[in-house]
Amino acid sequence: MDKQIIVQTKRLTKHFPVGGGQFTALRDINLTFSKGEFTGVVGPSGSGKTTLLNIIGSLDAPSEGSVTVLGKPVEALTHKQAADLRCRHLGFIFQTYNLLPVYTVYENVEFPLLLLDLSAKEREEAVLQAVESVGLMPKLKSRPAQLSGGECQRVAIARAMVKKPAIVLADEPTANLDAENSHHILQTMEKLNTKFQTTFIFSTHDDKVIQYLRRKITLEDGEVAEDQEAGIRDQEEEG
Amino acid sequence: MIRFLIKGLLRDRSRSLFPVMVVAIGVALTVLLQSWINGVMSDMIRSNANYSTGHIKLTTRAYAANEEQNPNDLALLDAGPLTDRLQKKYPGLHFVSRIRFGGLLDIPDEQGETREQAPVAGLGIDLLSPGSTEADRLNIRKSIIRGRMPEKPGEVLVSEDLARKLAVGPGRAATVLGSTMYGSMAMHNFTIVGTVRFGIAAMDRGAMVADLDDVRRMLDMEDTAAELLGYFDDGQYRDTAAVRIVAEVNAAVDNPTDEFAPVMRALRDQNDLAEYLDLAKNMTRIISGVFVVAMSIVLWNLGLIAGLRRYGEIGVRLAIGEQKGHIYCSMLLESVAVGLLGTLAGIAVGLIPAWYLQEYGVDIGAMMDNSSMMISSVMRAQITVQTFLIGFVPGLLSTVLGTALAGTGIYRRQTSQLFKELEV
Ligand SMILES: Nc1ncnc2c1ncn2[C@@H]1O[C@H](COP(=O)(O)OP(=O)(O)OP(=O)(O)O)[C@@H](O)[C@H]1O
Ligand SMILES: [Mg+2]
Numbered sequence: 092m093d094k095q096i097i098v099q100t101k102r103l104t105k106h107f108p109v110g111g112g113q114f115t116a117l118r119d120i121n122l123t124f125s126k127g128e129f130t131g132v133v134g135p136s137g138s139g140k141t142t143l144l145n146i147i148g149s150l151d152a153p154s155e156g157s158v159t160v161l162g163k164p165v166e167a168l169t170h171k172q173a174a175d176l177r178c179r180h181l182g183f184i185f186q187t188y189n190l191l192p193v194y195t196v197y198e199n200v201e202f203p204l205l206l207l208d209l210s211a212k213e214r215e216e217a218v219l220q221a222v223e224s225v226g227l228m229p230k231l232k233s234r235p236a237q238l239s240g241g242e243c244q245r246v247a248i249a250r251a252m253v254k255k256p257a258i259v260l261a262d263e264p265t266a267n268l269d270a271e272n273s274h275h276i277l278q279t280m281e282k283l284n285t286k287f288q289t290t291f292i293f294s295t296h297d298d299k300v301i302q303y304l305r306r307k308i309t310l311e312d313g314e315v316a317e318d319q320e321a322g323i324r325d326q327e328e329e330g
Numbered sequence: 331m332i333r334f335l336i337k338g339l340l341r342d343r344s345r346s347l348f349p350v351m352v353v354a355i356g357v358a359l360t361v362l363l364q365s366w367i368n369g370v371m372s373d374m375i376r377s378n379a380n381y382s383t384g385h386i387k388l389t390t391r392a393y394a395a396n397e398e399q400n401p402n403d404l405a406l407l408d409a410g411p412l413t414d415r416l417q418k419k420y421p422g423l424h425f426v427s428r429i430r431f432g433g434l435l436d437i438p439d440e441q442g443e444t445r446e447q448a449p450v451a452g453l454g455i456d457l458l459s460p461g462s463t464e465a466d467r468l469n470i471r472k473s474i475i476r477g478r479m480p481e482k483p484g485e486v487l488v489s490e491d492l493a494r495k496l497a498v499g500p501g502r503a504a505t506v507l508g509s510t511m512y513g514s515m516a517m518h519n520f521t522i523v524g525t526v527r528f529g530i531a532a533m534d535r536g537a538m539v540a541d542l543d544d545v546r547r548m549l550d551m552e553d554t555a556a557e558l559l560g561y562f563d564d565g566q567y568r569d570t571a572a573v574r575i576v577a578e579v580n581a582a583v584d585n586p587t588d589e590f591a592p593v594m595r596a597l598r599d600q601n602d603l604a605e606y607l608d609l610a611k612n613m614t615r616i617i618s619g620v621f622v623v624a625m626s627i628v629l630w631n632l633g634l635i636a637g638l639r640r641y642g643e644i645g646v647r648l649a650i651g652e653q654k655g656h657i658y659c660s661m662l663l664e665s666v667a668v669g670l671l672g673t674l675a676g677i678a679v680g681l682i683p684a685w686y687l688q689e690y691g692v693d694i695g696a697m698m699d700n701s702s703m704m705i706s707s708v709m710r711a712q713i714t715v716q717t718f719l720i721g722f723v724p725g726l727l728s729t730v731l732g733t734a735l736a737g738t739g740i741y742r743r744q745t746s747q748l749f750k751e752l753e754v
Contacts, residue, residue, distance in 0.1 A: 148649075150649070174648070177649060193342045
């Protein structure tokens, strides 16, 4: 596998205005993510995980330094360009699923495709494939309220994956799930990662997730405390 | 995408059904209120014009100053030529003479002695000349309770209430005692041929309607008119035109300080109607203004809650790369659809009671017993073109404005902040 660089942060710093002064949520972050990575960002609450993912996802801009996503400098993008980047190349998975309650599984997964120039037939194929890959074909017509938490998160994965993005950003995807569902979710993502070479970047403090990671970045007080390659499971698989 | 959004709108009742209902209720109330106030106000203006003020009224200056006392000694002389001149100058108006007088109605017994006496408010109008419009203007034919219209000189109508009080009916002879223009005693024998109820408390208490020529003869008022009333040909009072004509006529009077000099007044200058007219003119604006504000607040609150609920959707849509402007536009479009639907429903719902009130009205006669206001005791709504249009103002304005305001939240917040609100 070639080491094509997909995301690169250089001296990334993020301040938030708090009261009169400012709070530094990220300080001097230098990280490189390559195509096909399966990486977790871990660290205590408030260490800056969500902030980092938001900046990589072009939902937030860095205060200092630069972030390059797929060759584009995030700090220089207009709202329109950022939206376009997200629309074509990024997928998001949330802790709270955030499925649209009034739409069916099929419609929720189809949603991201409506912004792309695809024919109805192309959309249908992509949706069915994505739903199939998370094993939810029998629930195609269900509404989120009729699904379990694990199933909801699998729909969210299908939604993130349906347009075959280069990067999937997942902020604590298993925080609301029990052990069994967490494993199931991670295995699903792992499968998709291998199949499509999609780069996965998680934030988590869930030990069950950590054992799946092939790279673990530890944040502490907004700084990179540790950047470890190759998780245990990964080595087992290779061995 | 549009189809997708419509689907969502229809399925999410808190976004479609509830706002549509709120709008419909508000619009229905607006429609009802507008038609009601419109009905009451135009009735008030019409009653005043027909029974009392005309659209314009010419009297002497002194008469105008003491009008309530019916000072017929101050009447206009040479009423015939005066009417002809005005009629020629203002062909769009129709001029009529009237005389009001106070007197005593004396009902004799079989021996010719006084059996019963009561004060009457007499009204002399042109009842008998062919083509006279006065009977219609006062809606007399439809107001007759017993008997018939006067058909020849000497025949009069009295109000039904007075007739009951005096225990008389059609066919009864009666004598009216009054005073002539020159201050001497006047006495005239009439035959009561019918009783009337106008539905206006001020008229129904003790009115007597006689032919103008009879009254002139009785009061020694040949070729005079206490009041010369002008009516626009279509029966609608037009304030601006009336005021202009009044100014024109009054400017042409050569001896304006003489107390017998003629003076013209528009409807608005009489019976304190100016305020009413101004109010009537602004009422539509006032009503729609009030409802725009009230509904905007309700919808805004509703929108706020709906908006909070929708931050989830908005966050997701931003995450999948939809432009903020696109989201904002789609929300506005949604609000137009909701506003339009609610408005149409509201107009339909509001017109039902409005129509009922137009046809049947509400009888407030009991409350009006002592009133001297020229207003019908049955209050009715009046549906006009404006009734249909007025609903759109609060209906559309409040939804679109409410959404436009709530939607700015998309722009005010950082994208990541909108996003965080998902994660609660
Ligand atoms: N919009 C903001 N304004 C001010 N401070 C903020 C803002 N967003 C985040 N912070 C602060 O930045 C720090 C990092 O926040 P972040 O959400 O990235 O933490 P996290 O590692 O994701 O924590 P958790 O594990 O609890 O989700 C926190 O101390 C937080 O209070
Ligand atoms: Mg977080």
